[in-house]
Amino acid sequence: MLAEERFREIQKYVESHGTVTVQELTDLLNTSESTVRRDLTELHKRGTLIKVHGGATTVGTSVRTRDEELSVRRDRNTEEKQKIAAYAAELIEADDFVYLDAGSSVDLLIDELNEESAVFVTNAIGHAQKLLKKGYEVLLIGGKLKGVTEAIVGAEALESLNRYNFTKGFFGTNGVHPQRGLTTPDSEEALVKKKAMERCAQCFVLADSSKIGQITSITFSDMKESEILTTELKDFSYKKYKNIVEVK
Template identity: 35%
Template sequence: MLAIERRELLLRRLERDRRIVAKEIATELGLSEDSIRRDLRDLAAEGLLTRVYGGAVPASPAVADYAARTQIATASKHRVAATAADLVRPGSTVILDGGTTVLALVQQLPRSLDATFITHSPTVAAALIEHDAEVIVLGGRLFKHSAVTVGAAAAEAANRISADLFLLGVTGIHATAGLTTGDWDEAAMKRTLASRAAETYVLGSAEKIGAASRHPVLALDEITGLILDAPAGDPAADELRRTGVRIVTTG
């Protein structure tokens, strides 16, 4: 089998099974694991998948630039946002992550809501200007790709706060790879924010379910639950359910 044929087969198998186990497919094709790993490295370099221990999973489209992400799965993000908004209680203190799903969430919140919001996203903070709620912005180096602050100053500010709830955005939600994102510093900031909240829920629009990015944020057993927009019988969502993580579905 030619290399291009192997890679086409790997991509078809990834689309069907939502993961590739290098050892299993090497045995199936009568090839060495090294050959399959080389193919996976090449495909990962092209952004067509994300390598994980022992194989690969689908790459998340949510790592695109900020402007492009505003056009991805917009209806799904609004369904997730509407469900997440129900978790925000009057009088509570809530950490809001950055990202387009959180911006959709802000649109769902009553402007008269009595709450305190803490965010490291200037765009999320700006969206809350017309709300009655108190808004606290965590400063630091601006990571322009996601329009959030990161780095030592942002982490130091985050370590001085505490909250009832953190609504966390990631680019990948996978049963084995866990919760992932595309940048190392951003992943570290998300972990710091999660450590400051009593509960952490992850916002999971359709394009993130069953996908993964390069940098781990948290394991599934380190969060309170997932808010997922997935149809009944979705194999990636079913695999997440089998891990035992709490799942809140939209609709």
């Protein structure tokens, strides 16, 4: 197969699948990995797709490798986040033992809380302070404080989480993608999110529309393992997933 023919096949496959791996393209084209990688490099240079580690994604999908300051994220898509937060708060019932992940979307959930008998555990100092001021019983896990997102991470945080069995957990994410799952730019935060999810009977992910279809560096969960709370889906291909809830 000539190079331009491969380029057309690769472009067609990427556009239909969103994100693909080198192995998928190797099988599709019946060629070597080195050839596929060279082809992806060329198509990336042409601007028709984005080459990422281990594969490629469509131009419309961004891949971020760094997190942003909490204060910056808190002021973005606030109206959407507030709708999602209000819906999420109603899911918390009497005597729930709840894990709250660090992040701006979960921070807004705290403002909407009404259930007085729930007990909370969090890895975010800001969350703990807000919960305490509202009169809730709150436990803060131990570990290393990460400056950018104000989240507690590290080996001690993972060990702390091993002690708990949560009825529900509420999580933030930087990206939601069918193939790449739920992602975050930070490897330490990814480990904490993954461990906390393992300790929850039910997991809810708060993701405004800007997170849908996005990919960042580290996957911490499969997309289908949690109930994802978002607003109106702009990409209709996501409507087929029964675990995605569109909050009105």
